[in-house]
Amino acid sequence: MLEMRIPSHQLRDLLKLYFIMGSQNTDKDPRFVLEEAIQGGITLFQFREKGEGAKTGGEKEELARSLMQLCRNHGIPFIVNDDIDLAIAIDADGVHVGQDDEDVAAVRERIGDKILGVSAHTLKEVEEAIEDGADYLGIGPIFPTGTKPDAKKPQGDTLIRAVRKEKIDIPIVGIGGITAENASFVIQSGADGISLISAISQAASPKESSKQLLERIMVPLAQN
């Protein structure tokens, strides 16, 4: 059937509480963690099986399918990080790519109208990503993070504010070291949501942590 790119307002709602996880980000069963996070109110999920201890090949695909099913049971879109082949093979709802991954325009060509997220660290990268067909941007790291060893220098809200100052209103999610304590700061900078890994994947209760994060951003979101 005729498909179309997701409308920005719909995507903004999805980006509110964007949980990202791979099996390497938790000592628990990732399926349990995701189910809890969904119960706690996450609005979008990204499967990011990458780095030390990550699964590969068939094991990775099997976990992806299992986590995607949990999302599908609750109407949560399922995004795959970096691995375009996997995203297409399992018919995921979208992909997220970084600056060192496949060329964004080429990815857009391959995935059709699926959701396409791009990481950006400078205004130039922001403008290029938009030109190449990105639906949303992941901007960060906002704060220091221990989760991504090769993360760039933390930039606070500088770039998000600069983008909004340029009247560029593409959906934006902040990322990097985000917790319940600093979540509102990210929204106040002009982001449409927060994306994070350890604040939920390493929480004693992923469900309670998700709930608390959502509570912390509701008011700031209403003021944007």
Ligand SMILES: Cc1ncsc1CCOP(=O)(O)O
């Ligand atoms: C994938 C990624 N990109 C920039 S920082 C980061 C890791 C975010 O993990 P955490 O939310 O645990 O800081």
Ligand SMILES: C=C1C=NC(C)=NC1=N
């Ligand atoms: C690096 C990333 C930046 N932003 C998002 C949303 N996901 C990522 N994997």
Ligand SMILES: [Mg+2]
């Ligand atoms: Mg990447």
